[in-house]
Amino acid sequence: MSEPAISLRGLTKTYAGGKQALKGIDLDIPRGSIFGLLGPNGAGKSTTINILAGLVNKTTGSARIWGFDIDEHPRNAKASIGIVPQELVFDAFFTPFETLELQAGLFGVPRERRRSMELLKAVRLDDKAHVYSRTLSGGMKRRLLVAKALVHTPPVLVLDEPTAGVDIELRQLLWDYVRELHAAGTTIVLTTHYLEEAESLCDRIAIINHGQVVANDDTQKLLGTTGDKLLDVIIDRDLDVPPPIPACKSVELKDGRRLLISFDKRTTNAGAVLAGLAAAGIGVVDVSTREADLEDVFLELTSGKAAA
Numbered sequence: 001m002s003e004p005a006i007s008l009r010g011l012t013k014t015y016a017g018g019k020q021a022l023k024g025i026d027l028d029i030p031r032g033s034i035f036g037l038l039g040p041n042g043a044g045k046s047t048t049i050n051i052l053a054g055l056v057n058k059t060t061g062s063a064r065i066w067g068f069d070i071d072e073h074p075r076n077a078k079a080s081i082g083i084v085p086q087e088l089v090f091d092a093f094f095t096p097f098e099t100l101e102l103q104a105g106l107f108g109v110p111r112e113r114r115r116s117m118e119l120l121k122a123v124r125l126d127d128k129a130h131v132y133s134r135t136l137s138g139g140m141k142r143r144l145l146v147a148k149a150l151v152h153t154p155p156v157l158v159l160d161e162p163t164a165g166v167d168i169e170l171r172q173l174l175w176d177y178v179r180e181l182h183a184a185g186t187t188i189v190l191t192t193h194y195l196e197e198a199e200s201l202c203d204r205i206a207i208i209n210h211g212q213v214v215a216n217d218d219t220q221k222l223l224g225t226t227g228d229k230l231l232d233v234i235i236d237r238d239l240d241v242p243p244p245i246p247a248c249k250s251v252e253l254k255d256g257r258r259l260l261i262s263f264d265k266r267t268t269n270a271g272a273v274l275a276g277l278a279a280a281g282i283g284v285v286d287v288s289t290r291e292a293d294l295e296d297v298f299l300e301l302t303s304g305k306a307a308a
């Protein structure tokens, strides 16, 4: 197997002030993947990405980008990655076209190999090429940052919460473009709060929580790990507390007449759960089942009980 696109070993970060944001991250991101880096707010996703971007200094550990150690070969490491930061920061007094030309200059891209207009077209900003960036909407700024991350044609593109504050139509446009880049060979790493997007886009997902990796697997395998199944039941009376049902993992009272019951399909089944309800004297009006989705897996791995 070829060297990973990104390889992190024992990465830690303690911010001035004492907050330990990363507690030893070990992670390999394979070349050619669309990799989802997920985790609740404050988990350490942006810290990890900002270390790769050279915006934050790590405390200990090592990071390699496309085989280049960020300490030993910082220029090569930087040239191998394009990063769209979570924060919308850039020079308000440059136009989008100037912003891209300037960035290309910083990366030493010769004039004849620059593709500022092509990139602006790709993110649908060609009609805004020559207006001041400060007049762009939030979604437009986000897309400009995507174009800016690509001026040096890096083999790895990292997007930190790229769809935060971007409306649905543009989100779709952004993902279409990301898929296109991926199809053309770019390794993609993204963080997102929209778990459904991660589930449909990413072939591999790592979940971090409190500065540690708590899961790292193929998306499909990750979805299979819990073995959980959910039963959504409408019952025939109002309850104040969820009834005890044997062999279930959790019983949640959604409102007076609706129960969300989760069980492990390897040890019990829906019939047994419904029999448990009947035994508690509760009638069933309607029932539906579904497999655990990424959100369920995510909650299981990042809820209080899983925290270190």
Ligand code: ADP
Binding pocket: 015, 016, 017, 019, 020, 021, 039, 040, 041, 042, 043, 044, 045, 046, 047, 048
């Ligand atoms: P995420 O991107 O997963 O939401 P972050 O990496 O932004 O998480 O933050 C991880 C932790 O580090 C949080 O507790 C956050 O408050 C803290 N943190 C982030 N940036 C700084 C900073 N510049 N100074 C001090 N603490 C920070």
Ligand code: MG
Binding pocket: 045, 046, 047, 086, 160, 161
């Ligand atoms: Mg973040």
